[in-house]
Each structure stands twice: as structure tokens, then as C-alpha cells.
Amino acid sequence: MRSSQGLLQLIGKVSYKRTILHNFKFINIAYNSQRRNYASEAETTAEIHKKVPTKVFNYTYDTYPHLKRNPNFKELSPSDIKFFQSILSSNEIIIDNGNNQDDLLPYNIDWMKKYRGKSRLVAKPKTTEQIAKLVKYCNENKLAIVPQGGNTGLVGGGVPLFDEIIISTNNLNKIRDFDHISGTLVCDAGCILEVLDNYLAERGYMVPLDLGAKGSCHIGGNVATNAGGLRLLRYGSLHGNVLGLEVVLPDGTILENLSTLRKDNTGYDLKQLFIGSEGTLGIITGVSILTPRRPKSVNVAVFCLNSFQNVQEAFNISKGELAEILSAFEFWDINALRMVKHHLFQGTNLPLEDKYPFYVLVETSGSNKEHNEEKLHNFMEILMTKGVVEDGVVAQDNTQIQNLWLMREGIPEAGSKSGSVYKYDLSIPLPVFYNIVEDMGNRLKDAGIFGKDKPVTDVFGYGHVGDGNIHLNIVAKSYSPEITKLIEPYVYEWTAKYKGSVSAEHGLGLMKADCIGYSKSQKMISIMKQIKQTIDPNGIMNPYKFIL
């Protein structure tokens, strides 16, 4: 059957106006093909450490002086330290001795260097039993705790605000079991997502979750924050894929529910409460997850479109034509593309011209290469016949696949190189999906602060069309209360008006701890608080965050 090259040629012959697909070459591209290295939504704590400037930034509580330490929590005493040392070996604990701030720092700050806490003790236990003992002690002594995974969060949920004790899952990194027939994987919470995916790749399976931070983030953190990412469109959310959890509850009890069963209707599905609870109900120490077979063939195409209505139409057609092999449908706007071009593709040729308002990346994954390519061809033919797309490229090998993905995944990195970025992670119904970007741009222009040589230099949008999830980014020369006031709560009110979610896949964390009311009713919040009170009566688990 046809090769990708053949597909391009075939389409090239179709003589619709403006529909000849650009048969590009990826020459001299500034990045290599290791996609994960450039999907820099996150770095490892070690990498953060290296880059921490000598003069570190302010403590979060200094930046936000309205945040007050809860006086009910005990401060760390020598006897507490003694207890921790009785449970942990010397390489499993970092204690503030007055001279080792650099050792504590990577755990006290987030990767964006936006939040900084002042914890004096980092525990890195190797076993669930150790964690259970530590948590029990903390609960009895009212010592507050921050559970921390790969520390790749974007909302300040994984770092302390004051002197909370950090319990890191860094050393909890064993794969416990894998069943090659059912595809169920059971592992420690501290396993790095990419390590798991590589392990599964050798066995013909994959993690049903993929995100920029895969090289650093922990599966436990993914579950605790209900991470979304690039494969959700195809494989669904963690609420469907996680089969069981092992959790250390705030009283130190180990909740053992590492089920490997697809069906289990015995009682309320408690594990669901912990998925997306952001460490406020306990510490996830083990995960059982259903993994799908790894597709044998992957194709990627990027298209240029003239309107967001056409983006919607292309998505609609992809659901019919690509159907069971559609694995991603991502979009970005021209401002995002120009920024990526400027910061990441300088001195190289962009595979697409930066003159169309919208760009879409479509990925297909399936078990039969020929079938997949034929479906993709049919899909593209319909797009062009209907005049839905203006131009496009199809990757012809794995390197080109990685490079096309880079245009999408390089956006956060390009953004951070452009200035101080206000990031909003929103779920918005498709009919008004892109309007928030336009409305926000107009609002900032009307206020006279957006434009060349103005405080705000760029407003752009990108994200997961297939999931109704947009990332609104506002680039400023520097963060300022004036700009913030123009953006918030406007962006949240706008989202609430259209029944969207103010936190799609990133969580509430510290950043949006007071924002849940925009997306949930007072009754729901009240029930959530009762559940928190039931499971964590002393409130020691990740305080000040999630729901205030």
C-alpha cells in the first residue's frame, strides 16, 4: 500500500486551489529527535538544583503576605528529628543544619521558580511502611506534610508554603508486577512516567498517559493530580485507567487496594477520591494501572487553517474518518507558532509558513501501518475537498514525527523564553473555545497595556482540542499586580459563564485554592470539605492548598 511519501505525492496531485501540501524537508533543525528532551514543561529536581541562582527568589509567603501559617501546626523540634532519623537512614533524609540550604532548595521550590517554601526536613523513604510510620507520627504531633513526586507541577501544589515536612516519593521507585496478558502494571508511586513507558515498550505495551514532564514526573503525582496530557483523547482519563491504589492515610493506616481487576463493584469506589486530590487526603504509594498495547504504527500530520470554525470541522471529520486510530488532535495559533519559530527554530526552516491563524496536529496510532495510512489519506482528501485546511505536512519518518510534535510541545519553552508568562489551563466548550484568547487580547489592548513596547507583549492559545482543553498564555515583561488584576478574576468569570472549568488538567494547588467556586457549587464544596474532615481531621496533608 502507499507510503507516507506516496500519500504526499498523491495529495499533491489533487488540484484544489491552495491545497497542495507542502513537501518539506527537516534540514538543520536545532533540535534532535528526542521529543522528551524538549517537552520542557518540567525538569528533574537535580536540574532545578543546578540552575537555582545564587540569590534565590522570595519566599511565597513574602510574595503573598495574606497567606498565614496555621498556628495549630507544631514546629519541627529536635525530638521530631530524632524520630525521623529512627525510621530513615542517613541518605533518606535531609535536615536543615543551618548550612545546607542548597540541599533543601530543590525540594522547597517549584520548577517554574514561582513558589518557594521553607521546609526544614525532606524525607525520602524507600518503603510504604516507613511512610506509614512517619505520617502516623506527624498526625499525632500535628506536623504538616507536603507529599512531593517529581516536583513538576505548575500550580504550587507540590512544594511547601511554610515549614511543612516534605515526604518525597523519589526513592519509592520499584515496578512490582506486570501481567502480560491483561496488561495490568503495579508499581511504586515514585516510578518516573517515562521509565514505566520504556519498561512497557519492551513488552509491547504503553502507559495510557503522556505529557511533557514524562522524564521527571512520578506516576503517583500523575494520579494525585489526575494529569491529562496528550493521550487522554484516545485512552481516557486516569479515573478510567487506574485499577487500584495503595495510599497512606493521614492517620498512618495503609489503604491497600492495589486491585488488578477491571471490574469491582464492591462498595463506593474510594480510589476515585484520591485521583486528583492533590495530596490532601493521603500519600499515594502504589499504583495499579491498565495499560494498552503499544501501537505498531504512528503517523503525524500538521495542517494550516483559516478559522477556528475550520479547526472544529477538521476535528469532527477526524472523529469519523480516523475514528479508532485517532490518538491526538492538538492546536495552536499563529502567535504561538511565531514564538516557537523565533525561539526554537531560528536559523532553520519551519516546515509550515507562519501566515495562517491556526495550526492543528493530528496523530494516528494503530496496529496496521497500511490501514492507518489509508485512513489518514482518506481523511486528508476530505479536508481538502471540503476546503477545511489550507496547507499541511505529513511526517515521513520517526524523526519528522518528533519534529512536528516539537512545534506543539516546544510552545511552553518558547513562552518562558519570551518573558514572564501568565498561564491558564481551562476547559471550555468547543463552540466558544478560542474566544477567550481573543477576548483577553482585546481586554488588555483596551486597557492600553498590550502591544509592542507595552507591559504585555503577547497573548496566545494552544492545547488539546480533542479534550476541550485550552492553555491561555499571556506574556508580560514582568509579573505585576496591575496586569494580574486585569486578567483575574476576569478569566475565571469568563470560564464560569460558559460552564467551563478553571482547572482542566493542572490542578488547583496553591495558585487556585480559592477558585473552585467558579466551577463547583457551594453544596459540592461543602461535601468535599466534609470528606477532607473525615479522612484528615487534623488537616495535616498538604495544607493551604486545593480548597480553602
Next chain:
Amino acid sequence: MRSSQGLLQLIGKVSYKRTILHNFKFINIAYNSQRRNYASEAETTAEIHKKVPTKVFNYTYDTYPHLKRNPNFKELSPSDIKFFQSILSSNEIIIDNGNNQDDLLPYNIDWMKKYRGKSRLVAKPKTTEQIAKLVKYCNENKLAIVPQGGNTGLVGGGVPLFDEIIISTNNLNKIRDFDHISGTLVCDAGCILEVLDNYLAERGYMVPLDLGAKGSCHIGGNVATNAGGLRLLRYGSLHGNVLGLEVVLPDGTILENLSTLRKDNTGYDLKQLFIGSEGTLGIITGVSILTPRRPKSVNVAVFCLNSFQNVQEAFNISKGELAEILSAFEFWDINALRMVKHHLFQGTNLPLEDKYPFYVLVETSGSNKEHNEEKLHNFMEILMTKGVVEDGVVAQDNTQIQNLWLMREGIPEAGSKSGSVYKYDLSIPLPVFYNIVEDMGNRLKDAGIFGKDKPVTDVFGYGHVGDGNIHLNIVAKSYSPEITKLIEPYVYEWTAKYKGSVSAEHGLGLMKADCIGYSKSQKMISIMKQIKQTIDPNGIMNPYKFIL
């Protein structure tokens, strides 16, 4: 490309020993092609009504005298009835007047005629607001409630045990909204599953849930019991597909969370608690669900196999070869087949010989007929090359597809025609999946009660291999405490030993209200009870069931 007929011929030419597929004709089959009419796990309340014998069976509390009415619940008084009449019009309420037992009966008994309650009032409101008022009143007056959907349950969860008031969702049956791009459907809880599926079929979509009772069961009941069924293998569980719920809580508050968003990380995912809560936390009145595109092409094949190891091997191969188009992998054993043959195929030709120990039905669904058939062909060729299957048939048109499904879906009906059936719905890890059927057979033989002219006449197994879910059935001449004692708690202990679930997809209901301890720890049960206490402090919602 090849037609199904061509596939058969092609395979027929392959000269492996015993691998020539049986090119059957479905002539004079006793059933027509309307699969839903014969998937008789359930009947409508009207149908039940018609069939209720003049002399009805015992009340459940007479059969199980250890079950006692909770004296904290108020008995229905004339003033209560007056209140109900003030909210409901005369055709929305059935009140016991001493002479209308026949009107109440269909709501007081389950379809298996195993459980019978003595409710004196059935409310059939048309709106969520009516339900909210009724529930608020019941809560303030401590009147117990049973929420009832299509009354198709198998574990006595949807009928009263004593005099609980029945709140039926029969009249709550409007489709509220459907978005043809995202595929999100929002509807009343009382919509019948098949009605929804037909509605979606006209729009190119389908419900990601299919089960025998589809012609009667309500989507709200499906969600409340976390129904599994035949499409779970492909589309996952309701925990992944339900996007939002509207629920009347026990205090009469309406929890409005009919989100149509795929991603929403704002707080604990409360809706998950209601999925599978069996009416013990509130009454689900509205459902928002993500629906997939309807496949354009469906194929079905049935194979004969010589061992359960081969069943596992065939499943493994199907995951690799059929991959994204695999939509069902069902199995049954020779005893189930012989029973179906005896009761449902008498005077007709079975499409397969009843001499192999195991049978497997494989369904594929996809967007491209030729691609699907080619994949199915490759799959079958591997099965035969490796000697995994002994014989097989492939449906050549929709009627044959329906008839092949009938061999699987007719099993419950054939069972009920054979005698009194003890039914167990278990999740069991694949390596020991079928052992429970053999072990149970041997146990009953060893006790001298299983065999021709013995109290137990048959033991058989069937179910969803793809989900690790087996239905163990034991046919007796009549139910007896002696037989029950030999089966229970043995079957539950056996399941617990292998870390299975004593309730895979049917729920706990009344039947297994004291069995959750076999699958969940005391700590988990304790948290569940706290959640119940938090949300339903008076315990009025579906008492005596689920978790005791």
C-alpha cells in the same frame, strides 16, 4: 478487498489439521435477528406485571427472617400521603388502597421474582424538582426510600425490603442535549438505554455501554450500579465515560454537576462516589456521558477451543492483531452451550458442534470494513497456524451476527429454563479464571448432590474474558439451604483467596450486603460508612443494602 464469505473460503483452503472453519447456514433458527429481545437478563415492569402469578411468592423478609425492619423509620401515614399527592399528579403516584396490590406489585418485586417488598407508595415524578421536594420531606420525616430505575437488577438492590417508599425514574425520560462535535449526551436518568442508543445511532454515535437488559434498564440505574456489560472491554467503565451527574441528595439538595467537559480538575471528583453507589447516597436524576462514534463495520466470529489456556492465548493474540477494533471477547463452556442448544436451538442446527470444552465469541468494530476484515482474517490465520482454535464460524451478515450473539446472550434465559439458578458474578484474575467452575463442580460432586437425578443438575461458566469477569451458574431443581451452605461462603472465600471481586458488575444489593469484606479491607469499609453517614445521616436512602 475480501468479503466475509471470501474470508471463510480463504481459511477453508488452509490445510491445518482440524482447522477448516465450519461454513454454516443459519436455517430455521428459532429466534429472529432482534438480539435485544432475547437478551433476557431483564424485562420491563409491564412485562413482569403480566407474568406475575396469581399466587405471588413470599415476602423477602419472610424468606430471610433475620432481616429486621429498622424501627427508626416512620410508617407511611395519611398526612404523608397527602403531602405526596400535593407534589405529584394522580398518574404520577400509586398508593395502596387495600384493593390495588396488582398495581404496586411490579414495583415491589424484582424481575427474577426472587425478592418481594411491601411498599405502599410508588412515586413516579416527572421532574428533578419534584424528587427534591419528596426526598426532603422523607428525610425530615424519616421515611425510607428505594430509588428504582428499570427494575432489571439481579441482586435485589432496586426493590424494597419492607415498606420503603419507591421513587421510580420511569417518568424522568427526556433527552436534554446532545453535542454532535464532542459527542456529549445529557439526559434524564430514566431514559432507557436502548432508546438512547437508537437516538445516538441516528446521529452516528452510540452509548459506550451495552447489556442484555438494554430494552428496559435506565441510564440512571446503569450509573448507580456501575453496570459493566459487553462494551466495557473497548470503551472502558462508566467511571471514565460519565462526565457529570445531577443527583438529589438525601437532604433534598440538588447536586448540579451535569458537566460536559472531558477535563475538570476542580476538587474531589464527587460524581465518582455516586457511580456504583446503588442508590445509597442519593437519587441520580440526570446523566452527562461521553459517547463514541458508531462503528461503520462490525464482524463477529465464534471459535471452539480445547482448553482454557487456549482461550487465554486467543485473547492475547486478539489484543495484538485486532487491537483498536476489538470490541468484545466473550466465552462460555460446553455445559452452557448444551443448555442453550436444548432450550433455545431445539429443532434447529447449532452453527457449531457441542463437543469442545470452550467457546469464544470475538467481535470487531471499526470505521473501515475492508481494514476490519483483513485484520480479522490475519487474526484467524494466526489462531489456526498456532493451533489455538479447533473450529470456528464467521457471521456473514447482520442476521448471523445477531444469531452468534444469541449463543452467548441466550445463556441466562436457557439457565432460567433449566431450574433454579444460583448466580455468582465474579472478577477473577485470568490465570485461575475458570478454576472456580471446576472446583465448584467437584465440591458439589464430592458432597454427593451434583449429577443426574441429584439436587444440583448443572454447573457452568460464561462471561467477559476481556474484563476478567466470569458468571458462575449452578442449576438446582430448587433453592435449598443445604445447597446454599455448600456454595456460600465457599465461592466468596475462593474469590477472596485469589484477590478477585465478589461483585464484578452486578453490585452488592441485598444479596451481598454482608459480603463486601471479602473484597475490601475493614479500613475501606469504615471510610465508606463515614461517607454514607456524612451524606445520608438518617440512612433513608436504600436501607438494608450495599454495605451493612
